[in-house]
Amino acid sequence: MTILFPSLAKRDSVTNRGHSNSELFTLTYGALVTQLCKDYENDEEVNKQLDKMGYNIGVRLIEDFLARSSVGRCHDFRETADVIAKVAFKMYLGITPSVTNWSPAGDEFSLILESNPLVDFVELPDNHSNLVYSSLLCGVLRGALEMVQMAVDVRFAQDTLRGDNVTEIRMKFIKRIEENLPAGDE
Amino acid sequence: MTILFPSLAKRDSVTNRGHSNSELFTLTYGALVTQLCKDYENDEEVNKQLDKMGYNIGVRLIEDFLARSSVGRCHDFRETADVIAKVAFKMYLGITPSVTNWSPAGDEFSLILESNPLVDFVELPDNHSNLVYSSLLCGVLRGALEMVQMAVDVRFAQDTLRGDNVTEIRMKFIKRIEENLPAGDE
16 A cells, blocks of 8 residues: 555656645545555545545534635526636635636636646555546535535546646536535445 | 534644645645544554654655755755755745753754644644654654655654644754665555
């Protein structure tokens, strides 16, 4: 399992990042993924756990986000997409993904990450070909948006770790949640 | 276990921090500790695992640290203490602990953390009274220093999570490592 752990092989990318504590975060996230790979039988289960953890983080992080960003209620999904890309990603990961590939109905879009801080130094070993390493991010987005009454589906459509040129997170609007559900663990 | 997970109960402290992505890091670290508490029988074993993970992180983080800090070789343990407190903690956690409580022989000191970013929002449940929540930090310090030929003992002497007024990390110099050991997992 140790090869999964971020190595220093690709450390050239270090200088490109603005957030000075991100290496510690990246390596700690690597320790979490490594631990889950030890705990669970297969990659699909690890992906699911990471997404679930992310959800629990998202439902908490949203309050911090709203307090610090001073962002108000979004009027449509396009505005939500812009806030996620330009404010939230910038605030928590130091990057600004581009928003693109809108569906004709305006209910789906993609976040394109030129670089993904979570995967710096990471190389997936062959026996983890189904691991979606950054699944936590999907859960965070899903949990956070649920707290502002938006049910969304979030998944990785492309991943540089799996040989794609960019990382693409696909987000689909499902429905507006009418009731104020109490925050809680899944 | 969910109560262990950082809650938003104490979110006043959010505004005091300089590193904008630290909430995500704090919550992700909380997910890691929570997972380990599920995986291991007792707190002592969790502490040990966190320390071990930290060690593996430290042996990797040191190269990033040396590259970005431009810090050269320290001439004595006092200089090492200053670099850890003023450069390393500042860089990765956004805080500057004070260096104090030197032993007469000059081989032991304490880092006093007025606030610990890892424990924002965290409250330890009663059934985890032996959990040293931030043990990862001890391992990081131990691993990083080992890579620059210093064997040290690192432990928490005080912890705000356990009711102390400050968090105190005690560091003891053991020996200078003569050989260049290859970096590797413990």
